[in-house]
Amino acid sequence: MIELKNIERSYKAGHTETWVLRRVGLTIREGEFVTIMGPSGAGKSSLLNVLALLDDGWLGEYWFSNIPVHSYSRKQRADLARQRIGMVFQSYHLLDDLTVAENIDLPLSYKNLPSKERQGMVADILDRFQIVAKKDLFPSQLSGGQQQLVGIARAVVHAPDLLLADEPTGNLHSTQAREIMELFRQLNKAGTTIVQVTHSEENARYGRRIVELRDGWITRDEVLDADPAEVGSK
Amino acid sequence: MYSPLEGDNWGECVIQQGHGAPSHNAPCGSTWDRVSTHFLDSIGVPIVRGRNFTEQDTAATPLVAIVNQAFVKRFYPNQDPIGQHFGIDKPQYSGSFEIVGVFKDFKINNPSRDVRPVFLRPLSQTYTGYKEPEMISTETQSMMMNAMIIGFNSPQQDVESLIRHTLAGIDPNLTVNDLRTFQAQVSGNFNQDRLVARLSSLFGVLALILASVGLYGVMSYFVARRRGEIGVRMALGATRSSVVGMVMRGAMWQILIGLLLGIPASLYAGYLMKVLLWGVDSYDPLAIAGAPLMLIICAAAAGFIPARRAASIEPMQALRTE
Numbered sequence: 001m002i003e004l005k006n007i008e009r010s011y012k013a014g015h016t017e018t019w020v021l022r023r024v025g026l027t028i029r030e031g032e033f034v035t036i037m038g039p040s041g042a043g044k045s046s047l048l049n050v051l052a053l054l055d056d057g058w059l060g061e062y063w064f065s066n067i068p069v070h071s072y073s074r075k076q077r078a079d080l081a082r083q084r085i086g087m088v089f090q091s092y093h094l095l096d097d098l099t100v101a102e103n104i105d106l107p108l109s110y111k112n113l114p115s116k117e118r119q120g121m122v123a124d125i126l127d128r129f130q131i132v133a134k135k136d137l138f139p140s141q142l143s144g145g146q147q148q149l150v151g152i153a154r155a156v157v158h159a160p161d162l163l164l165a166d167e168p169t170g171n172l173h174s175t176q177a178r179e180i181m182e183l184f185r186q187l188n189k190a191g192t193t194i195v196q197v198t199h200s201e202e203n204a205r206y207g208r209r210i211v212e213l214r215d216g217w218i219t220r221d222e223v224l225d226a227d228p229a230e231v232g233s234k
Numbered sequence: 235m236y237s238p239l240e241g242d243n244w245g246e247c248v249i250q251q252g253h254g255a256p257s258h259n260a261p262c263g264s265t266w267d268r269v270s271t272h273f274l275d276s277i278g279v280p281i282v283r284g285r286n287f288t289e290q291d292t293a294a295t296p297l298v299a300i301v302n303q304a305f306v307k308r309f310y311p312n313q314d315p316i317g318q319h320f321g322i323d324k325p326q327y328s329g330s331f332e333i334v335g336v337f338k339d340f341k342i343n344n345p346s347r348d349v350r351p352v353f354l355r356p357l358s359q360t361y362t363g364y365k366e367p368e369m370i371s372t373e374t375q376s377m378m379m380n381a382m383i384i385g386f387n388s389p390q391q392d393v394e395s396l397i398r399h400t401l402a403g404i405d406p407n408l409t410v411n412d413l414r415t416f417q418a419q420v421s422g423n424f425n426q427d428r429l430v431a432r433l434s435s436l437f438g439v440l441a442l443i444l445a446s447v448g449l450y451g452v453m454s455y456f457v458a459r460r461r462g463e464i465g466v467r468m469a470l471g472a473t474r475s476s477v478v479g480m481v482m483r484g485a486m487w488q489i490l491i492g493l494l495l496g497i498p499a500s501l502y503a504g505y506l507m508k509v510l511l512w513g514v515d516s517y518d519p520l521a522i523a524g525a526p527l528m529l530i531i532c533a534a535a536a537g538f539i540p541a542r543r544a545a546s547i548e549p550m551q552a553l554r555t556e
Contacts, residue, residue, distance in 0.1 A: 054469055054550045075473070082471035093466045093553060110471035154470070 001161065001193055002028040002051065007060035009046055009216075020046040021058065022216040030161075033188040034195045035204040038213035044197040045166055047213065051195060052164050053081040065161070082110055086155035090167035092147040094139040094154075101126065101135040104154045111158065125157045129183075145176030152183060156192065163187065165196040169203060181206045235268050237381035237416075238277060239423045243267065243343045244376070248351070249328040250309055251319035264305060264351040265342055266322075268376050271356065274300075274337055276383045277416065284316045284335035287356045297359050300335040305351035320353075323369065330361050345423050383416060442532055445492070450536040453485050457544040464544050465552020474545035481544050485537025492533075493526055500525070 009021040020043045028034055036044045049055040050062065053069065056077070062069040064084070069077060086107075094103050101122055108118045126132045129149055139147050148168060155163055165184065169177035177200070185206050188194050196207065204210055205224065212220035236242050247262040249255065256262040271287045274280070282303065291298050299320075306315045315336060321327035331353070339349040360377065364370045390396060394413050401408045457464070464477055472480075504516035 049550050052469070078468075078471070078473060087469060089553065093462075093469075095463055095466065106467070107470040110467075110473070110476065 001030040001032075001065055002026070003061075003063040004050075005061040005063075007047075007050060007058055007062065009043075009050065009055065009058040011057075020216050021050070024060070024213075024216075024218055026211065026218065026221075028193065028195065030193055031188070031191055032193055032209060033184070033207040034209045034211060035207040036195065036197045036211050036213060037199065037204060038219075041215075042213040043216040044213055046216075048164055048166050048195065048197050051162070052085055052087050053077045054087075082107070083158075084161045086158070086160035086163045088148070088152050088155045088163065088165040088168045090170040092139070092144075092151040092171075094147055094150055096139055099136050099138055100131060100142070100150050103139070103150055104157050107154060107158055121157055125153045129153045143176075144172050145179060148172060148176070148180055149183070152180070152187075156187060161193060163192050163194045165194065167197055167199070169198070169200065177203065235376060235378070235380050237383055237419065238340065238342045239345060239420050240381060241343075241423075245350075246322040248305075248309060248320050248322060248353070249325055251321070251329040253325070253328060255325050261308065264308075264353055266353045266355065267342070268355050268357050271358075273354070273383070276385050277340070279340050280338050281335050282338050284333070286335055286337075287354075291356045292358050293360065295359075297331050297355070297361055298334045299331040299353045299355050300337055301333055301354075302337050302349070302352040303339045304349045305353055306336055308351050327361075327363065327369075330363065331355065442529065445529065446532045446536040449485060449488060449533050450539060452488065453481060453537045453540040454543075456484055457481060457540045460544075461547060461552050464547050465549040468547065468549040469553060477545045477547075478538070478541040481541035482534070482537055485533065485541070489530055489533045489537075493529070496529075497522075497526060 004024055004026040007021055007024040007026075008019065010017050010019045012018075024043075024047060026047075036047060038044050046055070050058050056074055060070065064080065067080065069080065072080065095106065098106065104125055105118055105122050108121060113121075122135075123132075126135050129152070131146070131149060131153065134142065134146065134150075139150070142150065148171075152165075152168070155165075163184075168184070169180050172180065181203055184194055184196070194207070196203065198204055207224065209223050210220065211218060212222075235244060243265045244267070245263050245265050247256065248264045249262065269287070271289060271291075274286055281300070284300070286300065287298070301315060309315075309320065310318060315333045318333045319329040319331065320333070321330035333353075337354075341347075341349060342352055343350070355376075357377070357379065361373055364373055384397065386393075397413065398410055401410060464472075464480075467480075468474075468477060501517070501522070508516040
């Protein structure tokens with residue numbers, strides 16, 4: 001589904017150039033649950049931003065379902081991301097003056113869908129995530145776990161092929177974190193390809209594969225033996 | 235006596251022949267002037283009924299007068315004024331002058347007021363029937379020519395020197411106190427209005443600049459405060475044009491509120507300053523449509539700059555900041 005070849009990313013500050021990704025090559029198959037790990041500053045979030053097409057400053061080749069993203073214009077990349085990629089953020093990034101339902105509807109509003117169809121999709125997601133009762137509440141009225149739940153709902157409402165999660169449980173306590181990771185497992189089981197960035201070894205075990213970054217280089221790419229269904233019992 | 239819009243004029247109470255003395259409050263006043271044969275031609279005022287003064291109107295012929303349309307409207311509203319007689323101040327003089335012509339209304343004294351009734355008498359004729367010393371004195375003084383309007387068939391070099399030299403040749407004791415073009419004299423009546431108009435324009439431009447700068451500041455602050463939100467929206471699929479549209483909608487709301495408050499206020503202000511306007515109605519469609527349009531254009535430009543800045547936000551950086 002995703003193939004990265006010699007992806008490089010650097011930032012220039014004056015006369016200094018800092019490399020955050022160095023000749024990254026990565027293949028992610030459809031339906032995989034990949035965890036990207038590494039120390040702070042390793043380039044994890046940078047890699048995730050490249051995958052999410054939020055970053056245009058990289059070099060190399062990026063193939064998304066055989067689409068040469070590297071030869072796409074900014075607008076084309078944005079269109080592709082809007083259609084096929086969902087993103088979950090560590091800080092949820094819900095809009096405070098929109099209700100839960102409106103937050104979930106936000107990505108749909110940029111897809112030129114009929115209003116009724118959008119309403120139906122939002123209703124389905126609210127039901128699926130069992131947050132119908134909270135649809136008219138504002139983010140400030142929700143707990144951290146509930147907000148992240150809404151963030152995930154927003155990310156998957158348009159049924160993306162790829163779900164990216166940047167430290168999705170970083171601001172949650174352990175019980176909430178387990179609930180969220182269990183939700184990711186269910187989504188992956190249903191067919192969604194998931195790539196998460198995390199520092200948590202426990203969260204990493206929900207995935208099937210760990211890619212480790214250090215100083216912008218991939219230093220480890222390991223398929224886990226354990227079945228994610230067993231993670232919850234550990 | 236006095237040229238038009240010189241700033242002075244004479245007025246008398248007009249009594250129509252066969253009428254008694256007017257009552258105390260009766261509107262009998264009329265401006266009058268004593269002029270030469272070609273006076274109306276020199277200032278471009280046409281005769282609309284009857285005739286102008288001619289060389290045949292002399293001291294030996296019946297005393298004649300020409301009147302303006304306002305004079306006819308006040309004193310002969312439903313009559314043909316040609317051939318009618320009138321006089322001034324006292325009933326016994328009510329048959330002094332015969333109306334031989336009617337000229338088109340023009341502002342002879344105060345341009346800001348409605349046209350007054352005006353009658354003109356020729357310089358070549360004097361009424362000798364007055365008995366009262368003050369009336370005789372007035373008639374005599376009215377023969378003194380205070381102003382002269384000179385027209386040339388072709389442009390002249392050094393007009394002032396030519397005129398002074400010519401008048402000195404007629405009478406060396408003639409003193410020229412003031413020499414100016416008729417256009418300058420007319421224009422001088424509007425100096426204050428022109429100043430007010432220019433100041434108003436200046437204040438209008440300043441207000442427009444302030445409004446635009448203010449709106450720019452507000453929208454810039456709006457964009458800065460919502461930088462994170464804009465980053466989230468762009469990360470969730472908002473295009474740059476939709477971000478510009480979102481910011482511009484905010485600007486347009488403010489413009490709309492401003493127009494809803496400003497247009498009625500400007501209409502009321504136009505009503506209040508109606509008396510200061512020349513040649514334009516206080517509800518001039520061009521002004522009423524043009525001013526808001528200009529404001530919309532300037533405000534839209536002021537809002538577009540921060541909108542473009544919002545659209546250039548890198549979602550990644552905005553999210554990191556938030």
